[in-house]
Amino acid sequence: MEIALVIDVVRDYGSHCAMQTLAQINEVRDFGVVGIGLGGSESAFPPELFESVFEKARNLGYRTTAHAGEAAGAESIWSAIRNLGVDRIGHGTRAVEDEQLMTYLTEKRIPLEVCPTSNICTGVVRSIEKHPIRRFVNMGIPVTVGTDDPKMFGCDLGGEFHALAEKLEFTADEIRSLILCGIRSSWLPNDRKQQLEQEFVTDPNWRV
Numbered sequence: 001m002e003i004a005l006v007i008d009v010v011r012d013y014g015s016h017c018a019m020q021t022l023a024q025i026n027e028v029r030d031f032g033v034v035g036i037g038l039g040g041s042e043s044a045f046p047p048e049l050f051e052s053v054f055e056k057a058r059n060l061g062y063r064t065t066a067h068a069g070e071a072a073g074a075e076s077i078w079s080a081i082r083n084l085g086v087d088r089i090g091h092g093t094r095a096v097e098d099e100q101l102m103t104y105l106t107e108k109r110i111p112l113e114v115c116p117t118s119n120i121c122t123g124v125v126r127s128i129e130k131h132p133i134r135r136f137v138n139m140g141i142p143v144t145v146g147t148d149d150p151k152m153f154g155c156d157l158g159g160e161f162h163a164l165a166e167k168l169e170f171t172a173d174e175i176r177s178l179i180l181c182g183i184r185s186s187w188l189p190n191d192r193k194q195q196l197e198q199e200f201v202t203d204p205n206w207r208v
Contacts, residue, residue, distance in 0.1 A: 003032060004186070004188060006035040007033060007035075007037070008037040009021045009036060009038055009053065011039065011041055011042065011049075012040045015050050018038075019056065022036065022057055029062075033062075035087075035187055036062050037064070037067065038050055038065070038084070038090075040067075041071070042067060042070060046076060046079055047066055047080040047083050047084050048084075054084040054086070058085065063187040064085065065113065068080040069089065069092040070119070071122075071124075073094050073097055073098075074095055074098035077089055077095055087111075088112070088144075088185060089111070090113045091115060091119065092105070092112035092136075093119050093125060095112070096135055102141065105136075105139075105142075109142055110141075111144055111181070111185040112136060113146055114133050114145055115146045115147060115148035115160075116128055116131050116160055116163060117155040118149065121152075128163050128164075128167040129167050131168070133168065137174065142184075142185055143181060144181055145160050145161065147160060164178075180197060180201075183196050183200070
C-alpha cells in the first residue's frame with residue numbers, strides 16, 4: 001500500500017497554533033507528507049484567518065486544500081480560493097449556491113473532494129438523491145470521490161460509487177472517469193500519476 005499524507009490544521013485552535021503545527025509537519029515531511037488541509041469549525045473560523053499559514057506552506061513546497069462550502073456557504077469557497085490559494089476544495093457542496101463560482105471552478109479546473117455519505121450524515125444534504133455531485137460532473141468541474149471518515153460514517157469507497165450508480169444513475173464510464181480524476185487530481189509526481197493511471201486502465205477488471 002502506498003500512502004501520501006495530507007495533514008489538516010484545525011481552525012478552532014487559531015492561526016498561531018496552525019503555524020506551529022505546520023512547523024511540526026515540516027519536521028517529518030520525509031515520511032510522505034505532501035500537503036496540508038484546513039478542517040474544523042468552518043463558519044466560526046473562515047479561511048482568510050489562515051492566509052499567512054497557507055502562504056508559508058506554499059513557500060515550503062506543500063500543496064494545499066481546505067474544507068469549504070460545507071458548514072458555510074459559497075463565500076467560504078471563494079475565500080479558500082482567493083485568500084488561501086488552495087489547489088483543491090474539500091467538499092465544496094454548497095458551490096451550487098453560486099453559478100459564477102461553479103463556472104470558475106470549471107474554468108480553473110479546481111477539483112472538489114466530494115464525500116457524499118459524509119455530507120448526508122452531517123446534514124449538508126438531505127439524501128444522496130439531493131446531492132449536487134451530478135451537477136458538478138455535468139458542469140465539467142473536476143470531482144474526486146472520497147469517504148471523509150469511514151469509521152465515523154460507516155462507509156467505504158466502493159459503497160460511495162455504488163450509491164452514485166444506484167441513486168444518481170452514474171454510468172460505469174462516469175464512475176471510471178471519477179476514479180481517473182482522483183488520480184489526476186492527486187499530488188503525486190506526474191510520472192507516478194501516469195503510471196498509476198496506466199495500471200488502472202490496463203487491469204483486466206477495469207472494464208468488467
